Every structure is written in structure tokens, then in C-alpha cells.
Amino acid sequence: MSTADLQRKSDLLRRFARNGQFEMQPGVRREHLLRALGLIAREPAPVTRAVIARRTGLTSATASSLVAELIALGLVAETGRAESTGGKRATRLEIEHDAYLVVVAVVRTRAIDTALVDLAGRAVASRRVDVTGGMEVSTVVDAIRELTAGFESRVLAACVQVPGVTAGGVVVDSVQLGWRDVPLAGIVTEAIGAPASVVNDVDAEALTEAVDADDGAIRLVVHLGEGVGAAVTTGGSLMSGATGRAGEIGHVRVIYEGARTKCRCGLSGCLESATSMSAMLGDTYTDELDEHDTTLLASTAEARERMGFGARALARALRISSALIDPQEIVIAGAAPALGPHFLGTLRDEYEMYPAKGTTQVPIRYGRPELSEYLGPARFALASVLGDALPLTQAS
Amino acid sequence: MSTADLQRKSDLLRRFARNGQFEMQPGVRREHLLRALGLIAREPAPVTRAVIARRTGLTSATASSLVAELIALGLVAETGRAESTGGKRATRLEIEHDAYLVVVAVVRTRAIDTALVDLAGRAVASRRVDVTGGMEVSTVVDAIRELTAGFESRVLAACVQVPGVTAGGVVVDSVQLGWRDVPLAGIVTEAIGAPASVVNDVDAEALTEAVDADDGAIRLVVHLGEGVGAAVTTGGSLMSGATGRAGEIGHVRVIYEGARTKCRCGLSGCLESATSMSAMLGDTYTDELDEHDTTLLASTAEARERMGFGARALARALRISSALIDPQEIVIAGAAPALGPHFLGTLRDEYEMYPAKGTTQVPIRYGRPELSEYLGPARFALASVLGDALPLTQAS
DNA sequence: ACAACTTTGTTGACTAAGTAAACTAAGCAT
DNA sequence: ATGCTTAGTTTACTTAGTCAACAAAGTTGT
Numbered sequence: 055m056s057t058a059d060l061q062r063k064s065d066l067l068r069r070f071a072r073n074g075q076f077e078m079q080p081g082v083r084r085e086h087l088l089r090a091l092g093l094i095a096r097e098p099a100p101v102t103r104a105v106i107a108r109r110t111g112l113t114s115a116t117a118s119s120l121v122a123e124l125i126a127l128g129l130v131a132e133t134g135r136a137e138s139t140g141g142k143r144a145t146r147l148e149i150e151h152d153a154y155l156v157v158v159a160v161v162r163t164r165a166i167d168t169a170l171v172d173l174a175g176r177a178v179a180s181r182r183v184d185v186t187g188g189m190e191v192s193t194v195v196d197a198i199r200e201l202t203a204g205f206e207s208r209v210l211a212a213c214v215q216v217p218g219v220t221a222g223g224v225v226v227d228s229v230q231l232g233w234r235d236v237p238l239a240g241i242v243t244e245a246i247g248a249p250a251s252v253v254n255d256v257d258a259e260a261l262t263e264a265v266d267a268d269d270g271a272i273r274l275v276v277h278l279g280e281g282v283g284a285a286v287t288t289g290g291s292l293m294s295g296a297t298g299r300a301g302e303i304g305h306v307r308v309i310y311e312g313a314r315t316k317c318r319c320g321l322s323g324c325l326e327s328a329t330s331m332s333a334m335l336g337d338t339y340t341d342e343l344d345e346h347d348t349t350l351l352a353s354t355a356e357a358r359e360r361m362g363f364g365a366r367a368l369a370r371a372l373r374i375s376s377a378l379i380d381p382q383e384i385v386i387a388g389a390a391p392a393l394g395p396h397f398l399g400t401l402r403d404e405y406e407m408y409p410a411k412g413t414t415q416v417p418i419r420y421g422r423p424e425l426s427e428y429l430g431p432a433r434f435a436l437a438s439v440l441g442d443a444l445p446l447t448q449a450s
Numbered sequence: 451m452s453t454a455d456l457q458r459k460s461d462l463l464r465r466f467a468r469n470g471q472f473e474m475q476p477g478v479r480r481e482h483l484l485r486a487l488g489l490i491a492r493e494p495a496p497v498t499r500a501v502i503a504r505r506t507g508l509t510s511a512t513a514s515s516l517v518a519e520l521i522a523l524g525l526v527a528e529t530g531r532a533e534s535t536g537g538k539r540a541t542r543l544e545i546e547h548d549a550y551l552v553v554v555a556v557v558r559t560r561a562i563d564t565a566l567v568d569l570a571g572r573a574v575a576s577r578r579v580d581v582t583g584g585m586e587v588s589t590v591v592d593a594i595r596e597l598t599a600g601f602e603s604r605v606l607a608a609c610v611q612v613p614g615v616t617a618g619g620v621v622v623d624s625v626q627l628g629w630r631d632v633p634l635a636g637i638v639t640e641a642i643g644a645p646a647s648v649v650n651d652v653d654a655e656a657l658t659e660a661v662d663a664d665d666g667a668i669r670l671v672v673h674l675g676e677g678v679g680a681a682v683t684t685g686g687s688l689m690s691g692a693t694g695r696a697g698e699i700g701h702v703r704v705i706y707e708g709a710r711t712k713c714r715c716g717l718s719g720c721l722e723s724a725t726s727m728s729a730m731l732g733d734t735y736t737d738e739l740d741e742h743d744t745t746l747l748a749s750t751a752e753a754r755e756r757m758g759f760g761a762r763a764l765a766r767a768l769r770i771s772s773a774l775i776d777p778q779e780i781v782i783a784g785a786a787p788a789l790g791p792h793f794l795g796t797l798r799d800e801y802e803m804y805p806a807k808g809t810t811q812v813p814i815r816y817g818r819p820e821l822s823e824y825l826g827p828a829r830f831a832l833a834s835v836l837g838d839a840l841p842l843t844q845a846s
Numbered sequence: 847a848c849a850a851c852t853t854t855g856t857t858g859a860c861t862a863a864g865t866a867a868a869c870t871a872a873g874c875a876t
Numbered sequence: 877a878t879g880c881t882t883a884g885t886t887t888a889c890t891t892a893g894t895c896a897a898c899a900a901a902g903t904t905g906t
Contacts, residue, residue: 082478082863082864083862083863083864086864102883102884103883103884104882104883107883112864112865113864113865113866114883114884114885115864115865115884115885115886116863116864116865117884118883118884118885119863119864138872138873138874138881138882139873139881139882140873140874140875140880140881140882141871141872141873141874141880141881141882141883142872142873142881142882142883142884143872143873143882143883144882144884145883145884219808271692272692284774286774286775293775294776295668295775295776295777296667296668296776296777296778297776297810298776299773299810300774300776301773301774301776302773302776302806302807302808302809303770303773303774303806304806304807304808305806305807305808305809306770306773306804306806307766307769307804307806308770310707310766311706311707319806319807320807321804321807323804324806370703370706371770373702373703374699374702374767374770374771375770375771377695377697377702378680378682378696378697378699378771378774378775379682379689379691379696379774379775380690380691380692380693380694380695380696380698381691381692382692408702408703408717408719410698410699410700410701410702410703410715410720411698411700411701411715411716411717412615412695412698412700412701413695413698413702414693414695478892478893479891479892479893482892482893499854499855500853500855503854503855508893508894509893509895510854510856511855511856511857511893511894511895512892512893512894513855514854514855514856515892515893534852534853534901534902534903535852535853535902535903536851536852536853536902536903536904537851537853537854537902538853538854538855538900538901538902539853539854539901539902540853540855541854541855
């Protein structure tokens with residue numbers, strides 16, 4: 055494909071992506087294009103124009119026209135013919151996974167990880183920038199610019215993940231970075247010329263775990279690390295709450311029977327003071343530890359006992375939370391999977407110890423460490439442009 | 451208006467209402483009609499065709515066409531002229547509040563209350579049927595038929611409120627009525643020829659309280675009565691959970707320090723065993739009591755002490771719940787307002803006793819007893835037909 | 847008083863995106 | 877070979893928008 059050709063397509067797609075956001079008209083056409091795209095992306099069986107017509111209820115003429123536009127945009131390609139089902143063989147359609155890219159930047163206290171993710175969820179390039187001293191916004195922008203150099207025309211959207219409270223593209227309050235009210239999404243959008251969004255680390259993780267949420271499943275995802283946070287996803291989207299603080303359950307009191315340990319927040323009896331990785335594995339634990347070292351820390355008798363206590367505290371919070379929102383499943387993510395089956399078993403036992411009448415027992419599982427952490431942010435970025443049409447399942 | 455004329459309009463509107471639900475096309479036109487209708491209904495200042503054009507971004511030509519259709523449907527009427535703003539005086543538009551009706555049926559253990567509610571939220575007719583022995587589905591259908599007799603052509607939608615677990619128009623499990631898996635919505639739809647929906651009592655109450663939720667506000671509504679339940683509303687719609695059991699927090703354990711009292715569910719330490727009206731006011735309390743009698747029960751020293759205990763238990767549940775979903779406000783509804791300012795004050799004090807870092811203090815208020823209980827179900831019914839265009843604010 | 851300007855709302859020509867139905871293309875079955 | 881089935885395209889028509897011109901009804905400056 056020629057460069058000029060690619061540029062033209064890219065411009066078309068940009069305009070298309072913007073449509074829903076800035077135009078008044080809800081755009082039926084856009085809706086239909088996304089539906090068709092979604093079908094092609096998700097359906098396990100080969101998708102053809104005829105299939106799109108049947109599944110959407112649109113006529114075959116319209117289906118053809120939609121597919122033609124998706125091919126013109128470079129999002130879809132014809133890939134051979136399907137088997138005959140008694141008549142003419144149909145033309146298979148597939149997503150052009152490597153046509154476009156999403157930029158993800160994960161901002162940590164001492165480093166920035168950036169990645170270019172394709173439409174299948176594969177990271178085709180990634181880089182780490184170590185940062186000494188304070189984290190500056192300009193450093194983040196530079197890191198993103200550096201990674202995307204040469205790929206500009208293929209970049210569809212971007213997402214920056216930061217620790218702390220975020221709302222509507224603004225970093226409202228990040229203690230870890232020392233940022234307050236930074237309009238990061240706007241700054242990055244300006245810098246790279248593609249729509250950028252901002253997401254909190256716990257929310258990003260929840261979106262990663264909701265990667266197969268093709269249904270409108272409700273998930274409660276709990277992050278265990280140096281701190282404790284939670285997030286609720288419905289389908290592929292987040293519940294962010296009235297002030298963007300939904301899920302900040304770390305410092306809610308759950309232990310009332312003579313709470314001994316004081317939490318770093320100053321109060322005692324917080325969920326975090328019992329269930330955070332630091333609380334269970336000791337102060338030597340940090341979020342930078344790898345899985346092996348964490349597992350090692352969890353093997354001492356003392357850690358085991360504290361994990362039991364932590365599981366009990368978490369179970370208390372989970373019972374109320376799951377009764378309130380009635381999720382399909384509860385996912386314990388963050389560094390928790392390194393704690394192994396014993397912790398999960400204890401947590402389940404504690405959780406099921408007091409089965410509340412009228413509620414269903416919700417399955418609890420660990421997060422899937424094999425999922426790339428870029429998946430959630432990439433989904434978030436893509437959602438702002440293409441809705442939930444492309445699932446990014448990281449088929450590798 | 452002639453009967454034949456009314457019938458024709460009614461047919462038109464029925465077809466219109468059905469559109470979004472059974473047709474494939476998202477229907478931009480329908481969306482635009484509802485937007486226009488919503489503007490006319492909510493805007494405090496007089497709404498004219500020109501206003502609709504400006505606010506929706508559509509052209510004045512389209513606005514005229516939309517208004518013409520709304521007038522043809524009988525939903526809107528021209529009501530005089532507005533003041534001049536430097537040019538031709540505009541024609542005011544207003545909702546024809548009494549053009550159409552919504553049927554609400556509230557099914558209790560020993561009675562059925564039915565009401566015809568107009569588009570302003572006023573109950574224009576209501577009736578009570580006392581039931582001895584078991585509650586039968588046919589009795590409910592008869593009660594609805596009897597009330598709607600003579601109004602059939604003006605009935606737009608219906609909603610049946612039942613105690614228990616409901617999901618998608620089906621009464622999944624109602625211990626109080628002894629019903630399981632009754633497809634009530636389908637039965638009523640069949641009987642009256644207008645789309646019917648089914649809603650649980652706690653959810654209905656939450657919708658009533660969300661009556662001024664023109665924004666997308668998140669509300670946590672807690673019902674206190676013989677039992678304890680909760681519901682979460684976002685904007686005007688309910689979060690029902692994966693299995694329709696969202697909000698069933700009554701039998702979640704919240705008291706762990708040597709819970710004395712055994713709950714009727716068999717376990718001990720349940721929220722309900724501390725915070726239900728029966729737990730706080732004694733076994734003489736029933737949901738049939740009026741506000742005065744309830745206030746009387748709450749005035750004894752013993753009740754006061756138990757209300758303190760109940761407030762503490764509820765505060766525990768509220769802290770976790772509000773941290774998780776970050777609502778705009780928390781509403782304590784059901785029979786609770788009869789407990790007076792003392793209980794609410796105690797609850798607020800208990801709630802704010804352990805302010806969790808990273809969360810905002812959420813205002814807690816009582817439900818508004820002056821709101822008709824038919825409002826919530828009527829909103830629910832209307833939402834299935836007209837979306838959230840008509841707010842039903844019960845402008846008396 | 848009257849021309850000039852504003853604002854409201856309607857009308858008519860045009861456009862985008864759908865449908866229905868006829869048609870072409872390509873396979874299978876007797 | 878002929879007919880039947882499925883896939884996809886083409887053509888004529890419909891719906892619901894836009895834009896631009898215009899009519900109707902008001903206000904304001906001289």
C-alpha cells in the first residue's frame with residue numbers, strides 16, 4: 055500500500071471516528087458500520103456479507119455497502135471464499151489487524167512503559183523510559199512521541215494509564231505522581247493528533263480482565279498491591295461514579311473487633327491494613343517485585359496467618375459489594391495471583407461462610423497474569439473511537 | 451376530539467412506541483422526536499420550535515417537522531405565543547399531560563392497589579382490591595382490566611410492582627406472594643394490549659426517589675421496612691445485576707463482634723437483624739402501619755437505643771457501598787422517614803465516623819414521603835415506551 | 847409613519863442512507 | 877442440461893435530514 059494511499063485512508067478513518075463525538079446526529083450509518091465491524095471481529099464462524107445481512111436484519115444491499123466502506127477504511131479485508139452451503143460460495147471477511155495501532159503509556163512513579171498495540175491486541179512495539187526525580191507531563195509526552203515516530207499515520211487513539219483518581223481525561227489527584235488536576239488527555243491529544251484518554255491503574259486492570267466481556271456481564275475486580283482498590287465493569291465499560299472515585303474501598307473500615315494494626319492512612323481497621331500485599335507479606339513487599347519473589351514471601355508461616363486475616367477482611371467487603379451489585383464474577387487481580395491457590399481457597403471459604411439469603415454465590419477467581427497489561431488501556435482508547443466493536447482479545 | 455380520531459392517534463403512537471423495541475433500525479427520527487419531547491417536558495422556560503432547533507442542533511425545518519409529528523401523535527399542543535425577542539413572537543409548545551395514561555398496579559400480600567397515572571405523574575384514578583387467601587395472577591389481571599375499562603385507547607403502558615426478585619418482566623421468586631417464575635409482564639401485555647413491565651418494590655421506590663434525575667446522577671437508595679433492601683439508579687434507570695438480585699443486602703453479615711440477636715433468616719449479625727424497622731421498633735411493627743403510629747413506636751427509650759445500634763450497622767454497609775459505587779447521594783426510604791431526624795442524624799454521625807481516604811463524604815437524606823408511590827412504576831413503564839423523555843414530576 | 851432589521855416558521859430543491867425487487871454469478875442435485 | 881439455492885450487485889424508490897429562499901410578524905431608527 056502506498057504512503058499516500060495510507061494517509062488518505064487514515065484521514066477517512068479519523069473523520070469517521072470523530073463523527074459520533076462531535077456531530078449532533080447520532081449517525082445510524084456509523085452505528086451500522088460498527089455493528090458490522092463487531093460481527094466480523096467476534097464471530098468465530100467465517101463472516102460474509104450475507105451473514106452480516108442476516109444478523110443485523112439489514113438488507114444484503116446495505117450489508118454490501120457497509121462492507122465496501124469498511125474495506126475502503128482499511129479495517130476489513132476479503133480473505134478467500136467460504137464453503138458452499140448449497141449455492142454460490144461466499145467471500146470471507148476478516149479484520150485487518152495490523153492496519154491501525156493504539157498507543158498505550160503506563161505511567162509509574164519511576165518509569166514510563168509505552169507500547170504500540172495492534173487491532174488484535176498484540177504489542178508490536180514497546181519501550182521503557184526510566185525516570186529519576188519527579189515525573190513530568192512533558193516526559194510522558196516525549197515518551198509517547200518517541201515510540202510513535204514513524205507510525206503517526208497508523209495511530210488511531212491513545213490511552214495513558216496513571217495511578218490515582220482520574221475523571222474525564224483529567225488526572226484529578228495522583229499522590230504517587232504528585233499531580234493534581236492535570237488535563238492529560240487534552241495535552242496528549244494535542245501532541246499526537248489522535249484522540250487520547252486517561253485511565254486509572256485499577257480501572258485499566260479491570261478492563262483488561264473484562265477482555266472477553268462480549269455480553270453485558272457485570273464484574274467486580276479487586277486490585278491487591280501495596281494498596282487495595284476495586285472497579286466495577288458492565289460489559290466492556292467502567293462505572294466511574296459521581297466524582298470518578300468509584301472503587302476506592304482501600305480505606306473503608308471493615309474490622310471493628312479491636313483493630314490492632316494502624317493503617318498508613320492514620321485510621322485503623324481499614325481493608326487495606328489487612329488485605330494489601332504489604333499488610334499480608336510484610337513491608338519488604340513492593341509492587342516492583344516479580345511473581346517468584348512474591349510467592350517466596352507468601353510461603354512463611356507468618357505470612358500465611360496474615361493472609362488468612364486478610365482474606366477474612368476482604369470477604370467482608372466482598373459480601374456487601376456483591377450483594378449490592380450482583381456481579382457475574384469477582385476477580386482478584388493485581389499481584390494477588392502470586393499468592394497461589396491457598397489464599398484464593400481461604401478467601402472463598404470466608405466469603406461463603408455467611409451466605410446471605412436472597413443472593414447467589416458469586417464465583418471468585420484470580421486475574422489472568424498471562425493477559426498483557428496493555429490490553430485494558432488499549433480497549434479503553436479504542437472504545438472512544440470505535441465503541442466496543444473491536445474486542446482486542448490478544449489472539450497470539 | 452372524536453373517538454375515531456383518538457383511536458387513530460393512539461394507533462399511531464403505539465406503532466411509534468414499538469419501533470425502537472422490535473425494529474432493527476435504531477431510528478434516528480425516533481431519537482429526535484424523543485429529544486424534542488424531552489425538551490418540551492423539562493425546560494422551565496417556554497419551549498418553541500426555534501428553541502428546539504437551537505438546542506438540538508437540527509435545522510428549524512426539521513424542528514418544525516418533529517413538532518408537527520408530536521402534535522399529530524397528540525403528545526404536544528400549541529399553547530399561545532411567547533414574548534417577542536426582537537422579531538416575530540414564537541408559538542409556545544407544551545406537553546398534553548392528559549392525552550395518555552399509564553397503568554400502575556402495586557401487588558401486596560393482601561391487596562392490590564391500581565392507579566391510572568397521566569403524563570404529568572398525577573394519579574387520575576385509583577382503586578384498591580382487598581384479597582383474602584392466596585394472591586392469584588388472574589386477580590391482578592382482573593384488577594387492572596377493571597380500572598382501565600373505558601380508558602383502553604388512552605393507555606400507553608403498564609407496570610406491575612411486586613415484592614421479591616424480578617428480572618426481565620418475570621417474577622423470578624416472590625416469597626411474599628408464593629410465586630416463582632411467573633411471566634407476569636407477558637400476561638399483562640396480552641391482557642391489556644399495551645406493553646407491560648414488572649418491577650420489584652424496592653426498585654420501584656428507588657425510581658420514585660430518582661424522579662428529578664435529569665442528569666445521569668448515581669443514587670444509592672436503601673429501603674427500611676420489615677426487611678432491608680437497596681437499589682442503585684444511574685440517571686433514571688436501575689442497575690439490576692447479573693441475576694436481578696442487585697441490592698439484596700438485607701442478610702449480609704455486618705456485625706461480627708458477638709452478634710447476639712438471631713435473624714429470621716437463621717444466621718446472626720445480618721444487616722436486617724439490626725436495621726429493619728421491626729428490629730429497631732419491635733415485633734409490633736408491620737409495613738401496614740402509618741407514619742404516626744411508627745413515630746410513636748420510635749419514641750420509647752428502648753427503640754432509641756436499638757435505632758442507634760441499627761444506624762451503626764447500616765453505616766457499615768453504606769461506607770463500603772458508597773466507596774464502591776461513589777454515588778451522588780444516599781437515600782434512606784421505605785418507612786424510615788417516620789423515624790425522624792434523630793435516626794438520620796445518628797446514621798450520618800456513624801457514617802462519617804470513619805471517613806475513608808480517597809472517598810468523598812456522600813450526603814444522606816430521607817426519601818420524600820410526599821412523592822406518590824405510583825411515580826416510580828409509572829416512570830418504569832413509560833421508559834419502556836418513550837425512554838426518559840417524560841420525567842413525570844408530579845407537578846400537582 | 848415607514849423603511850430596515852430580527853426572529854419565527856414554512857416551503858422546495860437537494861442529499862444520504864436505507865428498502866424492495868430484479869438481476870447476475872456460482873455452486874449443488876437430479 | 878435443467879432447475880434450485882445461495883451470494884452479491886444494480887436500480888428505482890422512500891425517508892428524513894440539509895440548505896436556501898421566503899413569508900409572517902414583530903421591533904427600532906429616523
